[in-house]
Amino acid sequence: MRGGDSSKYFTIHHPWSVYKAPVPEMKQAMENLKEQLPEHGWKLVGYGPDKSRSKSLTLQADSTRKKFSVKVKLWEEPEGSKAPSMIHVTLMSTCFRAPKGQDVTGEY
Secondary structure, eight states, X not given: OTTSXXXXXXXXXXXXXXXXXXXXXXXXXXXXXXXXXXXXXXXXXXXXXXXXXXOOEEEEEEESSSSEEXXXXXXXXXXXXXXXXXXXXXXXXXXXXXXXXOOOTTOO
């Protein structure tokens, strides 16, 4: 943690992915997220192709109720690639302070 006491302050960073689903279904899932996240307390802050060479479809949203943000990216692999296409999700939190007397060093 930059500039803070890592025994008292922490953030949550939770990446996960869904893969081996048909790309058209993953594209529909991205559309569904774009439409439905705002109905569930999320503010869309970005949606569209990213700046990578592959122009991956990316959604970014911030929770209006909690101190979390999410980034969802559709990685569409080219035809014939050995790597699977996937939706990659990363949930990130603001910085939290541990309760008095708690040390979060080494906790996972």
